[in-house]
Each structure stands twice: as C-alpha cells, then as structure tokens.
Amino acid sequence: MWPPNDPQEEDRRRDELRLLSLAINETDRAVLVLDEHRRIVYTNRAFTVMFGYTRDEVLGKRPTEFLAGEHTDLATLQRIREKAWNKNAFNDETLFYRKDGREIWTSAHVNHVLDEKGNVQNLIVVFADMTETKQIQRLQRVVLEAVASNSSLREVADLLCRQVEAIAPEVVSSMILVDSEKRLRPLAGPSLPSSYSGAVNGLPIGKDAGSCGTAAYSGEPVCVADIETDWRWAPYKSLVLPYGLRACWSSPIKMRDGRVAGTFTFFFREKRGPSPLHKELVSACLHLCVLAIERDEAKRQIEQLSLYDSLTGLPNRTSLYGITNELLREIDEDEIAFFALDIDRFKDVNSTLGHSAGERILVETAARLKKLSQPSGIVCRTVGDSFVLVVPRCNASRASAMADKILRVLKEPIDTMDMRLSISASIGITLADDDSIPAQALIEQAMTALHQAKLAGRASYHFYHPEMNKLAQDRLLLGAALRNAISQGSLELYYQPQFRLKTLEFIGVEALLRWKDPELGNISPEQFIPLAEEIGQIEFIGCWSLREACRQLSIWRDQGIIVPAVSVNLSPSHFRSRNLPAFVSDLLEEYHMPATHLTIEITEGVMMDSHPESLEAVSQLHDIGVGLSIDDFGTGFSSLARLTRLPITELKLDRSFMRNFETDPGAQAVATAVIRIGQSLGMTVVAEGVETEAQAKLLTSLGCDAVQGYLYGRPMPSRDLEKWIATAVTS
Known part of the structure; x- marks a missing residue:
C-alpha cells in the first residue's frame, strides 16, 4: 500500500493519465465520451479530423443531433438511440455527415461505464471510418x-x-x-x-x-x-x-x-x-x-x-444470311463483294488421307481466309469444303485483287499427317451495289460463278457478270507489277523545290512518289496510287515515303546540304490508324529531326472526314509540331467552318488553276479567294504548277506566299537535287 498523497503514487498516476491521453489523441479512431444524459463531455483529436467539428462546437450536444443528415437511415438512427439508453455494449454501421456536408460511413462501438450503484455514468463511443470499405x-x-x-x-x-x-x-x-x-x-x-x-x-x-x-x-x-x-x-x-x-x-x-x-x-x-x-x-x-x-x-x-461452325469457329449458314442482309441494308455508294469458294478435289483428300487430314486442311483454310478478310470482311463455312466471304467496299478491281491473293495464300503448303500438302481453290464472285437482291440470291450468283470457275480448269476465279472479267484481267497485270515493285524496293521519291515568292528563298521540297517498271516503263501516280489503295498497299507506301523522306533529309543535313524542310503526301486511310502520330514521332526521334522540318500533306477528304480517329490523328500530329497542309485546295468540297477548327498550317493552290491563269478570270478569282482565306487564318499559301514568269508575277501581286513548279525546278531524284542546290540555289 502506498501512503496517502504519496509523491511516487501521484507521479505514477500522472504518467498513466498522460499515456492514456496520448493513446486516445493519437489514434485514428474518433472517440467521444458522453455523460449520463448522453451529451458530449469529451472528444479526441481524431474526432475533429474525421468529422470537422472542434470540441467547443459539440460539447453538451448529443451526437445524433448534428451527425445525422439527409440520407442517414432513420430506422438505424432510432435503433442507436434505444441501445444508447441500455447498459449493453453494441456496434452499428451508420451513414453520418461531416461538418462540410460530405458523407462518411462509420462503424460505431459503444461501451457503457457504470457507477458503484450500477447506473450509467458515461458512454464511450469509438468511431472507425468505413467510407472506403x-x-x-x-x-x-x-x-x-x-x-x-x-x-x-x-x-x-x-x-x-x-x-x-x-x-x-x-x-x-x-x-x-x-x-x-x-x-x-x-x-x-x-x-x-x-x-x-x-x-x-x-x-x-x-x-x-x-x-x-x-x-x-x-x-x-x-x-x-x-x-x-x-x-x-x-x-x-x-x-x-x-x-x-x-x-x-x-x-x-x-x-x-x-x-x-x-x-x-x-x-x-x-x-x-x-x-x-x-x-x-x-x-x-x-x-x-x-x-x-x-x-x-x-x-x-x-x-x-x-451460330458458328464447331470445327473452324467461323459463322455457319444459319448466321450467314442475317449478317449479310444487315450489311446490304447499310450499303451506301460502295459495292459489296461475295466470294464463294470450294477447295479443289477435297474429296480425294478425305478418301486417301482420311478425315483427320481433311479437317486439318479445313481449319487451316478457315484461318487463312479469316486473316485475309480482316478488318471488315466476313468469312463463313457453309457446308463441307465450301466457304463464303463477304467483303464491304469492294469493287470489281479490288475483288479481282482479293481473289488473286486468296488463291496465292491457299497454295502455301499445309503440314498434316507428317507430310506437307498444297491445295488450290476455285472462286466465284458477284457484286452488290444496293439491297434490291437478298443475300441468299447473291450467294447463289457467286455459287454459279464458282461452277464456271471449276469448268474453266479450277484454281481460278470467275465473276458472275461476264463483262467484268476483262476489267479484272486489265488490272491484274498492273497490280502484280506494283506488288513486285513494292517487294523489290523499286519505288523512288523525287523532290520538287519550293520557294518563298517575294525573296525566292529556298524553303524546302515536296517528296513525290515515282515508279518506273522495267517492262511497263514510267507509271503515272494517277494510275498506281488508286491501285495501291484498292489492293491494300497504300498505307505501306505512305509509311515508306515518310521514312525515306526523313532519312534523306537526315543524310543531307549530315552532308552539310541545306534542305530546310520536306513535305510528304499521305492518303486518307492513314488517318484512320491510331498508330500514325506515334509512327511520325518515332521517325523524328530516330533521325533527330525537328518536327517543324516535316509537313504532312492531306487531302480535302481528310478534312471533311468526321471519323473520330481521323480528327484525333490530325490533332495529335499538330501537338507533335508537324506542319499540316491541305493539298489541291479548291478542287473539292471543303467546309470553311471545318477549316477554321482544324490545326492546318498551309494551303496548296492546285496546279489546275495555273492553266490559262494569266487570262482566265475565274481561275484568278479562285486563286485570290484561296490566298485571302489562307492569310486571314494565318496559313501559308503555296501555289503548285507555276511554269511561267507571268504566272509568278500575278501570284506575287495577289500576295501568294510560296510557289513550286517547272519554272523553279522539276521533281528530281535526290542526287540531282543535290547538284541543283549547288548551282541553282547558290546563283
């Protein structure tokens, strides 16, 4: 026993109270002490942190008077009040409100403190924040x-x-x-x-x-x-x-x-x-x-x-008609191609090698056809070794190119039964340009054409309309030559210089694609660019052109040859690719090339394209710092409202306006309008196809910013441009 008022005992109690106070105030649980009337007589620091009220604001109040709010459950509130007047400890979860009005979910643990007579003297309430839970x-x-x-x-x-x-x-x-x-x-x-x-x-x-x-x-x-x-x-x-x-x-x-x-x-x-x-x-x-x-x-x-074939995973006949009829209802101006395909002599495979080998061939054929049909085509297995492909936006020439590719891909060997087999196929094709003919009838037309292909000797394709065969044959030679030129690296960039009109300062070049076939000679871009789009090679060509132009500009820079900037043309399909901005950014980084040294020329079709991916690509390219030029401006149906909203830096006046420019008031009026539009929007205006001094003088009087054309320099290979720079620019 410690004597009364023993100093050591007092020190011990004070230390115990200090530690108790420290524990209560430093916990992250809010603590309230209520008196026998259930009114607050004490709060710890965590209470203020959790609810936002200071101790002075709540002393003498009952907690539910100010913590309950609009969405506090009334039944829960009444249950808490009833339990508070009992003598048993309890827990409850409740939605309360902070002083600033924010909701806070709490778990409340309540203990009663009794006096010597067993009456409730105090209540200890401990709140835990359950909001996150x-x-x-x-x-x-x-x-x-x-x-x-x-x-x-x-x-x-x-x-x-x-x-x-x-x-x-x-x-x-x-x-x-x-x-x-x-x-x-x-x-x-x-x-x-x-x-x-x-x-x-x-x-x-x-x-x-x-x-x-x-x-x-x-x-x-x-x-x-x-x-x-x-x-x-x-x-x-x-x-x-x-x-x-x-x-x-x-x-x-x-x-x-x-x-x-x-x-x-x-x-x-x-x-x-x-x-x-x-x-x-x-x-x-x-x-x-x-x-x-x-x-x-x-x-x-x-x-x-x-709805799907269990062997190949392709849509079956049941789903084929529904899918194709839906496509036909959505058809716009573009055609839809239907391909009916049979594997040649497939019965011989089943009879000689067994059904396991036949199934392996069917599965591999389905996989190859599916890959070929991407991204928008549909492939179905109708029965046995018969398949149907439905390809939107596919005219006669593209259908011919697609059929040629199918035949080539299916000839690649298939490994089965410890041996490699090469197969061939016959294809029938029909085209639809509206929804007047139901899908079932179109598929029957393709099947009829398929039969004609088999009669012609198999391993070939045939159009349902006989007159389309000549068009397919005419395009076949040029398409094959273009594919070969791409694979052999036979395409080349020529560069045409551009000048600031008033000072004749050399400001850059436009990269122009050229193709000279060993047998067919020089092929005009007006011929092979649309063909590249039809056979699905245009994006590869565009990416190659971008890379080659950046590479060449880097070489010139390293050699001390000053070419201030380069412009490269891209087709509208490039802007549907989410990867275009990243590809351009990577090129600039790879060749240590400032973004301002590159301008991408786009058509008015891109400007009018409301597809979100196209608009996002244009915006991201601008953010990178690359210049954006509208090529052949004035020849299409541009929206001036759209022009003001897009981050265009340059307008190119089409070369067609230079024909009879000196004497044609209409061409002069259009040129004047384009120049004024560009100037008012802070854009550079470049006139293409300038061939005479008279044209240049008139353009100068109209305030045109820059020019390119035969008067100043023809498109030329990189080696010729280097010689030209050494002479023409210096002089």
Whole structure:
C-alpha cells in the first residue's frame, strides 16, 4: 500500500493519465465520451479530423443531433438511440455527415461505464471510418449488376475503371486482355490517351513489356514506381510520360483454371507505389474482372454452338444470311463483294488421307481466309469444303485483287499427317451495289460463278457478270507489277523545290512518289496510287515515303546540304490508324529531326472526314509540331467552318488553276479567294504548277506566299537535287 498523497503514487498516476491521453489523441479512431444524459463531455483529436467539428462546437450536444443528415437511415438512427439508453455494449454501421456536408460511413462501438450503484455514468463511443470499405462494396454491387444485366465485357470494364477513378481520383485505371496469341488487347481505359491504347494493342507479353505485358507474362503483380528509369518501360515510356503518368502498378487477372486472361492496372501521376486503399480496390476489382470474363466467355460459347461452325469457329449458314442482309441494308455508294469458294478435289483428300487430314486442311483454310478478310470482311463455312466471304467496299478491281491473293495464300503448303500438302481453290464472285437482291440470291450468283470457275480448269476465279472479267484481267497485270515493285524496293521519291515568292528563298521540297517498271516503263501516280489503295498497299507506301523522306533529309543535313524542310503526301486511310502520330514521332526521334522540318500533306477528304480517329490523328500530329497542309485546295468540297477548327498550317493552290491563269478570270478569282482565306487564318499559301514568269508575277501581286513548279525546278531524284542546290540555289 502506498501512503496517502504519496509523491511516487501521484507521479505514477500522472504518467498513466498522460499515456492514456496520448493513446486516445493519437489514434485514428474518433472517440467521444458522453455523460449520463448522453451529451458530449469529451472528444479526441481524431474526432475533429474525421468529422470537422472542434470540441467547443459539440460539447453538451448529443451526437445524433448534428451527425445525422439527409440520407442517414432513420430506422438505424432510432435503433442507436434505444441501445444508447441500455447498459449493453453494441456496434452499428451508420451513414453520418461531416461538418462540410460530405458523407462518411462509420462503424460505431459503444461501451457503457457504470457507477458503484450500477447506473450509467458515461458512454464511450469509438468511431472507425468505413467510407472506403462502403465505396468498394458499392463498386462491387454496381459492377455485378452490370454483369447480371448482360452488359458487354467492354461496357463492364469501362464502368469498373470509372468507378475506381471516382473512389481514387489520383489513379488512372485500365483493363487489358491477353488474346490466344499472347498479345495485349486493351479493353478499357477511359482516362488513358487513345494513342497509348493504340500503341499497346497487339504487343506481345514478355519479361520487358512494360508493367502490363510483364505482369501478364509472369503471372505476378508488377509495380514500377518510376516509369522513366525502369528498364521494362524503356521502349514504351514515351507513350505515357508526356501525359503526366509517372508510375504504374499492374496485376494479372488469373482465371480459375490458372491462365492469365489479362491485367488490371493503376497508373499514378507521381512516382509512388500503391496505398492500402489501392490494394483493397485491386483485390476487389480482380475478382470482378474474373466474374465478368467468365460470364462473357459463357455467352460466347452459347453463341458459338448455335451460330458458328464447331470445327473452324467461323459463322455457319444459319448466321450467314442475317449478317449479310444487315450489311446490304447499310450499303451506301460502295459495292459489296461475295466470294464463294470450294477447295479443289477435297474429296480425294478425305478418301486417301482420311478425315483427320481433311479437317486439318479445313481449319487451316478457315484461318487463312479469316486473316485475309480482316478488318471488315466476313468469312463463313457453309457446308463441307465450301466457304463464303463477304467483303464491304469492294469493287470489281479490288475483288479481282482479293481473289488473286486468296488463291496465292491457299497454295502455301499445309503440314498434316507428317507430310506437307498444297491445295488450290476455285472462286466465284458477284457484286452488290444496293439491297434490291437478298443475300441468299447473291450467294447463289457467286455459287454459279464458282461452277464456271471449276469448268474453266479450277484454281481460278470467275465473276458472275461476264463483262467484268476483262476489267479484272486489265488490272491484274498492273497490280502484280506494283506488288513486285513494292517487294523489290523499286519505288523512288523525287523532290520538287519550293520557294518563298517575294525573296525566292529556298524553303524546302515536296517528296513525290515515282515508279518506273522495267517492262511497263514510267507509271503515272494517277494510275498506281488508286491501285495501291484498292489492293491494300497504300498505307505501306505512305509509311515508306515518310521514312525515306526523313532519312534523306537526315543524310543531307549530315552532308552539310541545306534542305530546310520536306513535305510528304499521305492518303486518307492513314488517318484512320491510331498508330500514325506515334509512327511520325518515332521517325523524328530516330533521325533527330525537328518536327517543324516535316509537313504532312492531306487531302480535302481528310478534312471533311468526321471519323473520330481521323480528327484525333490530325490533332495529335499538330501537338507533335508537324506542319499540316491541305493539298489541291479548291478542287473539292471543303467546309470553311471545318477549316477554321482544324490545326492546318498551309494551303496548296492546285496546279489546275495555273492553266490559262494569266487570262482566265475565274481561275484568278479562285486563286485570290484561296490566298485571302489562307492569310486571314494565318496559313501559308503555296501555289503548285507555276511554269511561267507571268504566272509568278500575278501570284506575287495577289500576295501568294510560296510557289513550286517547272519554272523553279522539276521533281528530281535526290542526287540531282543535290547538284541543283549547288548551282541553282547558290546563283
């Protein structure tokens, strides 16, 4: 026993009270002490942090008087009040409100303190913040409802990402699937730049494939706290760093069978790792991803059984007519081509090598046809060795090119039964330019043409309309020659100089594509450019032209030959590719070339294209710093309103206006209008096809900025341009 008023005992009690006060004030749980009337007599610091009220503001009040709000459940509130007047401890979860009006979910634990007579003297109330837990529960409920309501997997993934970002605004989330070829396929990322998703699409997973590709490859989470310095991000960091994304945490989505179906990823705008909240969110999201993917796969399996061929996975006859009739209803001005195809002498394969070999050939044929028909074509297996291809936007010449390609691809050997077999096929083709003929009749026409192809000796194709055969034959030779020129690297860029009109200062060159065939001679771009579009080679040619022009400009720079800038023409199809801005950016970096030294010439068709991907590509190219020029301005149907909204830096007055320019008032009026439009919008105006001093003088009087044409220099190969610069520019 310590004597009364013993100093040591007093010190011990004071120390105990200090430690108790420290424990109460330093906890993250809000603590209230109520008196016997259930009014507040004490609050700790965490109470102020959690609810926003100071101690003086709440002393003497009952908690429910100021914590309850609009959405607080009244039944729960009444239950708490009743329990508070009992003597038993209890827990309850309640929605309360902070002083600033924000909702806060709490778990309240209440203990009664009794006096010597057993009466309630005080109540100790301890609040824990459950807001994040409740937000995660709500996220799970909302996403599960979307899964149950048959929303598509993409819609569910987009909803999941948006819900996560609402809970944790510091996070940019995405969901990526892994396809059967172990390649990444972005599914959702509403806050990610579209250029990132486009660049990532199709990338193989691997040990150094960023966070997502590495996590999918290893089956383990990958946390990169600093994208800029992490070796796994070295090839891809330029895709996200410009958008302020500094760190990335990617977790594999593991299905019940152990396979990795994709990744769920958090990007951060600062160099960091995940917080406890982030870890809880991802844990919940991964489970939801598994459920959504399983539901999607189950739906696909059911569809597969009813509408698809079980052997090849292609649409069957049941779904063929519905798909094609829908295409016919949507037909615009473009034609749709129907191809009916049979494997030649397929019965001989079954009878000599057995049905297993026959099935192997059917599966491989289906795979090749499917690949050929992408991105917009449809392939169906109707019966036995018969297939039907439906290809939108395919006229007679493109159909001929497609049939030629099919025959060539199907001839490639197939490995089966320890041997390699080469097969051939016969094809019938018919075209539809409206919906007046139903799909079934069109397919029958293609089958009739197929029969004629077989009669002609197999391994060939035949159009349903006999007069179309000559057109196909006429294009066949030139198309084959063009393919050969592309594969042999026979195309060449010529360069035509451009000058500032008033001072005759050399300001750059336009790169122009040229083709000289050893047998056919010089082929005009007016001939082979449309053909390249029809046979699907125009994007390759455009990318080659861009790279070759940048490479040549780099060589000239290294040699001390001053060529200030280069312009390159691209077709409208390039601007439908999400990869174009990234491709251009990579070229500039590869050749250490300032963006201002490159101008991309586009047609008025691109300017009028309202497709989101085209507009996004134009905008991103402008952001890179590349100049954008409208080629042949004044010859189409440009919208001046659209011209003011696009980041165009240059207008090119078409060469057609230079014909009789000195004497034609109409041509002069158009030229004047184009120059005034360009000047008013702050654009450079370049006149093409200037051939006489009189034209140049008139253009000068109209205020035209720049010119190119035979008067100043013809298009010439790079070696001739170098000689020309050494003489003409110097003089």
